[in-house]
Amino acid sequence: METTTVRNKIISRIRHMVKSAIIKDRRFLDDEQLIRSEQLAVLEEIFNANVRDAEIQELSSHFAAILQGDHPCHLAIWGKTGTGKTLTLSFFLNLLAEMARAKNVPIRHEQLDLSTPRPCFRALNDLACLLGASKRYKKGISLEELMLRIEAKLAGYRGYLILFIDEVDNVRRDRDTFLTFLVRRLPQRINAKLVLVFASNRLNWPDHLDPRVKSFLKLNELIFKPYDAVDLQHILRIRVEKALRTDSVERGVIEKIAAMASQDHGDARRAVALLAKSAFVAEKAGSRITLDLVERAATELDRDRYLALLRSAPTQLQAAMAAVIEATLRSNGTPIGTGEAYDAYKRFCRGVGLRGMTGRAFGDLLAELDMYSLIRSRVLSRGRYGRTREITIDLPQELVDKIHGAIPPHSRARKHQLDS
Numbered sequence: 057m058e059t060t061t062v063r064n065k066i067i068s069r070i071r072h073m074v075k076s077a078i079i080k081d082r083r084f085l086d087d088e089q090l091i092r093s094e095q096l097a098v099l100e101e102i103f104n105a106n107v108r109d110a111e112i113q114e115l116s117s118h119f120a121a122i123l124q125g126d127h128p129c130h131l132a133i134w135g136k137t138g139t140g141k142t143l144t145l146s147f148f149l150n151l152l153a154e155m156a157r158a159k160n161v162p163i164r165h166e167q168l169d170l171s172t173p174r175p176c177f178r179a180l181n182d183l184a185c186l187l188g189a190s191k192r193y194k195k196g197i198s199l200e201e202l203m204l205r206i207e208a209k210l211a212g213y214r215g216y217l218i219l220f221i222d223e224v225d226n227v228r229r230d231r232d233t234f235l236t237f238l239v240r241r242l243p244q245r246i247n248a249k250l251v252l253v254f255a256s257n258r259l260n261w262p263d264h265l266d267p268r269v270k271s272f273l274k275l276n277e278l279i280f281k282p283y284d285a286v287d288l289q290h291i292l293r294i295r296v297e298k299a300l301r302t303d304s305v306e307r308g309v310i311e312k313i314a315a316m317a318s319q320d321h322g323d324a325r326r327a328v329a330l331l332a333k334s335a336f337v338a339e340k341a342g343s344r345i346t347l348d349l350v351e352r353a354a355t356e357l358d359r360d361r362y363l364a365l366l367r368s369a370p371t372q373l374q375a376a377m378a379a380v381i382e383a384t385l386r387s388n389g390t391p392i393g394t395g396e397a398y399d400a401y402k403r404f405c406r407g408v409g410l411r412g413m414t415g416r417a418f419g420d421l422l423a424e425l426d427m428y429s430l431i432r433s434r435v436l437s438r439g440r441y442g443r444t445r446e447i448t449i450d451l452p453q454e455l456v457d458k459i460h461g462a463i464p465p466h467s468r469a470r471k472h473q474l475d476s
Contacts, residue, residue, distance in 0.1 A: 072342065073340070075342075076338075076339045076342040076343075077339055078300055078301045078304035078338060078339055078344070079299060079300055079332075079335050079336075079339070080299065080300060080301050081298060081299050082332075084098070084295055085295060085299045085328060085329075085332035085335070086332070087143075095143070096146075096147055096150065098294065099143055099144075099147045102290065102291055102294060103144075105290040105294075106290075107283075107290050107291060108140055108144050111144060111280055112148060115144075115145070116148075118131055118276060118278075119148075119152055119251075122152070122156060122251075123155065123156065123159060123161060125161075127249045127251070128251055129274055129275070129276055130252040130254070130274065130275050130276070131251070131252070131253045131254070131276050131278065132253075132254045132255075132262075132275040132276070132277045132278070133145065133253065133255045133277075133278050133279075133280065134255075134256060134258075134259050134261075134277065134278070134279045135279060135280030135281070136257060136280075136282055136323065137323060138283075138321070138322070138323025138324050138325040139281065139282055139283065139322065139323070139324070140283075141222075141280050142167075142222055142255060144280070145255065146167065149218060149220065153165060156216070161215070161216065162213075162214065162215025163216040163217075163218070164213070164215060164216070164217050165217075165218040165219075165220065166187065166217075166218070166219055166220065167186075167220040167222060168183050168186055168219065168220065168221050168222065169182075169222050169223070170182075170222060170223045170224060170226040170227060171223050171226065173226045173227075173228045174226065174227065174228065175227070175228060175229035176227055176230030176233050176234040177199055177202070177230075180199065180202045180203065180234065181202060183206060183219075184202055184205055184206050187206060187209050187210065189206045189208070199230075199233065203237055203241070203242075206242070207242065207246060210242075210246040210248055211245075211246060211247070213246070213247065213248045214247045214248060215248060215249070217248040217250050217251070218252075219238070219251070219252050219253070220255070221252065221253065221254050221255070223255065223256060223257070224254040224255065224256050225257070225261040231265070232266040232268075232269045235265065235273065236269060238252055239269075239272060239273055254275070259279075262275075281322070282318070282321065282322020282323070283317070283318060283323070283324050284318050285311075285314045285315050285317075285318040286314075287324075288313070288314035288322075288324060289310055289311060291324050291327065291328070292310045292313060292327060292328070292331055293310060295328055296310065296331070299335075300335060300345075304335070304338070304344050306344050306345060306346045306347065308347055309334070309346070312347055313330050313334070313350060314327065316354060317330065330357055331345075333353040333356060334353040336353075337353045337356070359455055359458070362451070362455060363458060363459060363462050365428060365430070366430075366459055366462050366463060367462055371410065372413060372421060373425065374463045374464070375404055375405060375408075375410055376401055376418060376421035376422060376425060377425055377430060377459065377463060378460065378463045379397055379398075379400040379404050380397050380422075380431055380447060380449065381456060381460050382400045382404065383397050383399070383400035384449055391448045392446075392447050392448075393444050393445065393447070394415075394418075394419065394422065394444060394445045394447070395444075397418075397447055398415055398418050401418055419445075422445070422447065429450075430449075430451070430459075431447055431448065431449055431450075432447070432448050432449070433445050433446065433447045433448075
């Protein structure tokens with residue numbers, strides 16, 4: 057009897073979701089599911105609505121020299137996550153390549169995706185694979201050998217070579233070596249006219265470079281500002297038209313999502329994610345997307361985003377977050393210092409058998425948690441006693457408890473640490 061009841065519940069729920077479906081093509085609510093040609097077609101519609109028009113004009117002015125036989129300087133693109141840096145540049149470079157080929161100008165563009173942190177060796181290895189200098193990842197060879205392979209592969213090319221280095225700040229070890237090779241050594245060893253394009257979410261990224269690297273790193277800069285409400289409305293309308301059924305969105309919903317996104321972050325990806333979540337909540341409720349459902353979806357999305365981030369984070373980042381939560385519990389919710397957090401981190405590592413990192417490396421983990429808005433930290437001056445970092449968790453307690461429970465290993469190890 058119990059099996060039949062469960063089966064009926066499953067059948068009934070699936071039938072309800074199918075009957076209430078308002079999403080006709082879910083892929084257009086997630087760019088990762090679109091093939092390249094579909095991505096470019098959507099981008100063209102967005103740009104035709106004058107979204108990112110100023111930035112495209114700047115890119116056109118910068119790269120126009122190529123069609124005149126001149127050599128443009130390197131370019132740095134700054135902007136927050138979700139402001140369209142990568143997609144805009146990818147679209148532009150594809151169009152530029154078409155124009156160059158029509159004028160018989162030899163051109164090649166490649167994108168090195170550094171979306172996850174890696175050392176210089178891994179970044180150069182990825183570049184070698186991208187250029188065809190290596191068919192698979194190599195181990196046990198030197199940086200010099202990798203550099204020679206890249207140079208040898210490009211030796212016969214005499215046209216324009218545009219290398220787009222996305223998330224360049226994620227080269228975490230020997231960053232100066234990586235940039236010295238790209239900016240100083242490689243242009244002198246190959247015949248191609250090399251144009252480097254760097255993209256980063258961090259405006260202060262060049263500040264941490266060695267002064268000798270900064271002295272020869274000559275860049276034009278382009279800043280992508282967060283999307284405003286009008287831009288986001290254009291983007292959302294195109295997504296609604298392609299992804300949702302006709303008349304499935306109540307009047308004012310697009311404007312509300314765009315206003316919420318522009319006020320909070322100006323991130324197009326998160327705005328589209330809120331639209332997708334609202335559509336899913338509406339399907340469960342068996343209704344159109346209403347203003348009230350958008351509010352509910354926003355609350356669920358915030359909770360889900362933090363949990364998803366922690367579940368997919370590296371083990372050491374999870375351990376650092378667990379340590380901050382546990383130190384805050386010991387302090388009864390008052391702000392804690394770096395020392396207290398690090399002591400809690402060492403206890404956590406001992407309790408779960410994890411190799412602890414140095415205090416300096418732990419400070420980098422705290423900075424990363426702050427960047428993700430999982431914690432909030434500020435540096436306080438104590439005069440002759442130096443400076444200290446004050447750390448707080450500015451999240452609802454219910455969400456903190458869920459984040460704590462999502463960090464493996466679970467309660468037994470942490471309860472033992474709290475009781476000790």
